[in-house]
Amino acid sequence: MGMSKRNIIFVFLVLFGMTGLFAYFQSLPSLLQKKPTLLTGKILTRPMELDNFELIDQYNQTFNNESLEGNWTIIFFGYTNCPDVCPTTIYKLAEIKNEIVKDLPSKNLDTVLVTLDPDRDTPERLDEYIGYFDEGMLGVTGTYKNIQSFASNLSVFYQRINKDEGYDFNHTASIFVFNQDGSLFATMSPANPVSELKDDFYTILNNF
Amino acid sequence: MVSFGHKSYAELEVDDAWIRSGPPNSKTFAGYLKFTNTSSTEIFIKELKSNAFEKIEMHSSFAEGGISSMKKLNALEIPAHSAFNLEPGGYHLMLMKPKKEIKETDLVELMIYFDAQGIIKILRRDAMVLRNGYE
Numbered sequence A: 001m002g003m004s005k006r007n008i009i010f011v012f013l014v015l016f017g018m019t020g021l022f023a024y025f026q027s028l029p030s031l032l033q034k035k036p037t038l039l040t041g042k043i044l045t046r047p048m049e050l051d052n053f054e055l056i057d058q059y060n061q062t063f064n065n066e067s068l069e070g071n072w073t074i075i076f077f078g079y080t081n082c083p084d085v086c087p088t089t090i091y092k093l094a095e096i097k098n099e100i101v102k103d104l105p106s107k108n109l110d111t112v113l114v115t116l117d118p119d120r121d122t123p124e125r126l127d128e129y130i131g132y133f134d135e136g137m138l139g140v141t142g143t144y145k146n147i148q149s150f151a152s153n154l155s156v157f158y159q160r161i162n163k164d165e166g167y168d169f170n171h172t173a174s175i176f177v178f179n180q181d182g183s184l185f186a187t188m189s190p191a192n193p194v195s196e197l198k199d200d201f202y203t204i205l206n207n208f
Numbered sequence B: 001m002v003s004f005g006h007k008s009y010a011e012l013e014v015d016d017a018w019i020r021s022g023p024p025n026s027k028t029f030a031g032y033l034k035f036t037n038t039s040s041t042e043i044f045i046k047e048l049k050s051n052a053f054e055k056i057e058m059h060s061s062f063a064e065g066g067i068s069s070m071k072k073l074n075a076l077e078i079p080a081h082s083a084f085n086l087e088p089g090g091y092h093l094m095l096m097k098p099k100k101e102i103k104e105t106d107l108v109e110l111m112i113y114f115d116a117q118g119i120i121k122i123l124r125r126d127a128m129v130l131r132n133g134y135e
Helices: A005-032 A085-103 A123-133 A144-153 A194-207
Strands: A041-048 A054-057 A062-064 A072-078 A109-115 A138-141 A158-162 A167-172 A175-178 A184-188 B007-009 B012-020 B028-037 B043-050 B053-064 B067-073 B076-078 B082-086 B091-098 B107-116 B120-131
Touching: A054 A123, A054 A144, A072 A085, A072 A167, A085 A109, A085 A123, A085 A194, A109 A123, A109 A144, A123 A138, A184 A194, B012 B107, B028 B043, B028 B076, B043 B053, B076 B082, B082 B091
Parallel strands: A072 A109, A109 A138, B012 B120
Antiparallel strands: A041 A184, A054 A062, A054 A138, A072 A175, A158 A167, A167 B067, A175 A184, B007 B012, B012 B028, B028 B082, B028 B091, B043 B076, B043 B107, B053 B067, B053 B091, B107 B120
16 A cells, blocks of 8 residues: 555655755854944845946946956946035045055955936046046946946936026935945945944955 | 134124035035024025125035935025034035136135025125035
8 A cells, every 4th residue: 555645745744844944954054143234224135236237437448247346346326517415425435445445455445436417427527527536436427228227227216307507316325335246235325424434344344 | 624714793603614626617516614693583594696606506415215315495594593504415505607717725705695583684705715525
């Protein structure tokens, strides 16, 4: 007499259960190991790979997925006709980067402004603007379509607001931190004090 | 960093007025200063003018739900016995269309029209200096 159907099902259930438990205990150490927390944002549970993108920097060089590989990269969105928040963020990031270069010489950190205003922000205009505030920073532009798909891949919202004279943008304020594989690793809010942002970058660079 | 001296005209004091310097060909600049209202009534800043810019607006940068926006204000209320700071990333002056290129050593004249108790319109003059930075 062979095993009844019910017994077979029972054996499978036990096997499944054991496999599940095994997998659970295997991953337990990493589940218990707490990821460091940030003061000004959060580290993603799992780094997010980006879709392919193709933009262009102020030196007319291609800026794509490969440009993010090798170094840690901070990307934020803005436009050069923004006189208040964008230069504020640029100055903050420049100060943080300068200190990291001194304190953690083995870590390379790139900073990148991606414009939401390709009409006015040509590579030449970006060169003029970025060069004034922080020569070490990259300024990136592209076609509407390419900027839009890059932004939407990062869930960045932006909206052009027409004014009596000219126009501005409402846009997602976050800065995006990419790891050396070019995957999105963390997001932060640049409105926070420089000291807190700095602490968060040290947390990331010292632990990963 | 250059700082500008403290100036006081009766009830409205203005300190540390500065313009964030910018790259050549910039059409807009941000200006910052500290107001103090020493009187016992609120003061409304109504209008600002300058010899160096065609137009000045009062703006507020703010983030709501993670979205950064800028809003134009018709007036700025300085409550009685209070200080009110215009600073990077918050309330600021939007200085538009420079009449000529502004250099680091320039002193820019700023006329502040304000209104106390809803009756008196007073004009006062201050000067702003150009400098860099985020605070």
